[in-house]
Every structure is written in C-alpha cells, then in structure tokens.
Amino acid sequence: MAQLMENEVFMAFATYAAIVTLKMMLMGPITSYFRITRGSFSNEEDVARKSDEEKKKLLKSHPDVERAQRCHRNDLENIVPFFFIGLLYALTGPELSTALLHFRTFTACRLFHTIAYIGALPQPSRGLSYLVGVLVTTSMAYRVLSTVLLL
C-alpha cells in the first residue's frame, strides 16, 4: 500500500492536491471574517444575544460576504474536478515533469483566482485564471480517457 506514496508522480499529486484543498478550506474563515466585520449573518441563532432591532440589521446579506461565497463555490466547482481527474491521471503513470507542469499551473491559477476574486481585480484576470485551470484539468482528463477507456 505504501507503494503509492513512494511513486514520485503520486507524491507530487498529494502535495499539490493538499495545497489547493487547504486553500479551498481557507474560504470558510475568509467568509466568517466578512460576516463579522460587515455584520451579515444567515441564521437567527448566530445573532441570538443581540436586541431585536440589531438582529434585523445583522440578518441581511452583504456584497463582500456574497463575493467570498461565490469564490468558495467556484473553488468547489473547479478544485473538486481537479482532484478527481488528477488522482486518476497520477495513476496512469505520466512523466514526472509533465505531471508537475499540470499540477503547478493549476495551483498557481487557483491561488491567483482567489486573489483576483476577493480583490475584485479588473477582468480578464479572474476569467483567465479560471480558464487555464479548466484547460489543465481537461488535458489530464484527455490522458485518463485515452489510457484507460473501458466503456
């Protein structure tokens, strides 16, 4: 079993997969930060200690909270496919250098995507980082399907 973790391509996958997954998890605290600083909550029980008047104010959406949530959702929509396809791709035994190129490009794209989204950088910065990430995952999917196709 330990064999998988002695394979360099799989070790590289595990490294970058852990990094992008941790980055995705970071969106939770980032959203909480905006909820608290902007005073924007979704659940009655989260503002239970406040007066009725304050509650009404706090139980409203805020653009910054919604932006962090869209960023989080976009991570789910893109990092999940990267993990699925990347795991299968690593098992097809690609060259280490080719695999690293895929993993590094994707990771760089998603780190930049978050900066572009939260910082509301001018387009096409966010759009391009999304697109290149999708192309990396598609390229790995092509190798998976052309290697193991069994329908």
Next chain:
Amino acid sequence: MAQLMENEVFMAFATYAAIVTLKMMLMGPITSYFRITRGSFSNEEDVARKSDEEKKKLLKSHPDVERAQRCHRNDLENIVPFFFIGLLYALTGPELSTALLHFRTFTACRLFHTIAYIGALPQPSRGLSYLVGVLVTTSMAYRVLSTVLLL
C-alpha cells in the same frame, strides 16, 4: 502502482468517473453562455466597460442563469458522492459486469438529468433521474460498508 490501472473494474471506474466529471465541468461554460446571452452578471468588474445605466441592468439575476446554477449544484451534490463511494467500491473487487451496470446507469441518469433540468422537461423526468442516481450510489455504499466495515 500501475497495478490499479490494469484492473478492469478500476479502469471502468476511471472512465465513467472522468465522463461525469467532465459533464459537471461543462456546467461552467453553460452558465457563462446564459450570463452573456441573457445579460446577467454577479460581479461589478465583469461589466466594467459598460455605462452606469447598462451596469445596473446587467447586474441582475436571470431565471436561466439560476437554473444552470441549480443544475451545477445538483451535480456537485450527486457526482461528488458517486466519485467517493465509487472509488472505494471499485477497490472492494466487485464483478466487472455488476460494476459496469452501476457506473453506466449512474452516468446515463446524470446526462439525462442535465437535459431534463436545462430543458425544463415535465416532471417526473428530472426527479426520477436524480432518484435512480442516488439509488446506484447507495447500492455501492452498501457493498463498501458490508465489505470493509472497521469502526
């Protein structure tokens, strides 16, 4: 390591998992298509070049965009469990024919689910394709738990 990819059940899993993951990723471009053709955006920076009056119009939700997003979300809620359970299921060494039946049924259900959702086909078409997909994943989970249970 390459052993996994020489196992026919695992190859079949990799094939169908890649197909449904690519299908899920396709919801991104489909949503973008509706955003552009219907003129419905979420981020100020996405409409930066427009006049103030146009911006106000474009930064509104549109039923077709929301429908595509619900479809994407439903994919995440169902294809993610299929991948998780299916991966573990493939490792329990089921019969190839039984495994193929599970993978093919699930894939057919999710392809049809997207058509039913985006095309707003009359119910119970969408509901049934959702339900059968859930039953397939539950059936695989039953085999996983009855084979490897270690609490």
Next chain:
Amino acid sequence: MAQLMENEVFMAFATYAAIVTLKMMLMGPITSYFRITRGSFSNEEDVARKSDEEKKKLLKSHPDVERAQRCHRNDLENIVPFFFIGLLYALTGPELSTALLHFRTFTACRLFHTIAYIGALPQPSRGLSYLVGVLVTTSMAYRVLSTVLLL
C-alpha cells in the same frame, strides 16, 4: 489491487468516508421534505399541475428550505476536503489508533453539526462542531505534507 482494502487504516477510512458521504447525501431528501411540507419550490415544472394562483405561492423560498440548503452546502465545503485529505493521509501509513481518532472525531462533529444546524440549536454548538472538523482535516493535511512533500 485488493491490497488497499486489506490495510486496516484504509478500511477505517473507507468506513468513515462512506458514512459521512451517506450523511451528506441525506441532505437531498431532507431538503425535499421541507420543500413539500413548507410548499417551496424553485422550478416551474415542479408545480406544473397546480393552478396559476397556487404556483405563485409555491415558487417562493422558505426559511426551512434555505436552512437545509446551507447545511448541505456546509457539508460539501467540509466533507469534500475531509475525503481528499483523508484519502491521502490513509496512504501515508499512520498508526491505526491515530487514524481512527481523526476519522471518528470528524464523523461525530459532522453528525452533530447537522443536528445543530437543522435544529437551530443555540451557538456555539454549530460553530464548535464546524471548527473541530476543520482542525481534524488540517491535522491530517499536516501529516500528508510533512510526509510526501514534492513541490
């Protein structure tokens, strides 16, 4: 290939991963239950047989449906990283007792999180169960990165 499923840590991972994934899937029927009992739907075709007046009433959001959806979304945001990191963690060959402590704590946290969310229990019950789950996943990610780091 069957070797993975003869490893006790991997069997334990498969068990707890299947349990939390099934729990996450259960949010689908729970949301449907609230949709039907509260009369709150999102799609025109879901209320096709009703009169126009009834349709208008039924195509509205309801706090209980939205609460179930937030709970489901929080599951996706947390159980997905647990599966990704936990799978890699199980492959690094940790002690069975340490691994079980991680898997059991996470599973208990997420079961309690759902009860706290759907039951609207007073805070910090929900917040704490979320936080401890995140700490478990982070602890596993630390072991993954310190064992296999290949950048």
